[in-house]
Amino acid sequence: MTPAPDGPGGEGLLAGLPAEERERLTALAREVVMPGATRVFEEGEEADRFWIIRSGTVALDVQVPGRGRVVVETIGAGGLLGWSWLCPPRQWHLGAETREPVHAWEFDAAAVRALCTERPALGLALVTLVAATIGERLRATRTRLLDLYGPQESGPTP
Numbered sequence: 001m002t003p004a005p006d007g008p009g010g011e012g013l014l015a016g017l018p019a020e021e022r023e024r025l026t027a028l029a030r031e032v033v034m035p036g037a038t039r040v041f042e043e044g045e046e047a048d049r050f051w052i053i054r055s056g057t058v059a060l061d062v063q064v065p066g067r068g069r070v071v072v073e074t075i076g077a078g079g080l081l082g083w084s085w086l087c088p089p090r091q092w093h094l095g096a097e098t099r100e101p102v103h104a105w106e107f108d109a110a111a112v113r114a115l116c117t118e119r120p121a122l123g124l125a126l127v128t129l130v131a132a133t134i135g136e137r138l139r140a141t142r143t144r145l146l147d148l149y150g151p152q153e154s155g156p157t158p
Contacts, residue, residue: 021122029105040096050082056102073140085109
């Protein structure tokens, strides 16, 4: 049975794709379950797959010297986990760890890139989806890093 990442747990993520393209893409997906506290990937490793989260949450983190891993965003149901598979050098820019058991659709990046080469309209739609995700991640990371390292507000001194 082919999963449908635009249905429950993947609401709207692939809804912008024409039905035929969505079916071609989802035919490449496989359902996976990851236990809680599982490292999904590490910053700098090869990005050879991506996931659409159906249920559960995954924390994205960055290594900060002297502080270790700092969570910059948490992704839940319907979220895209991983965009680095699309952009050379295809290495993860962040790390990821499940916060609880996660059910997801997993996609092999090479197979998806090959499909996008065959189907340019699908490729453009996926690049647009990934670009929106990158923008969201950059905003979230910036906000989190400002929270951690930005100037601290101080109230009036008595």
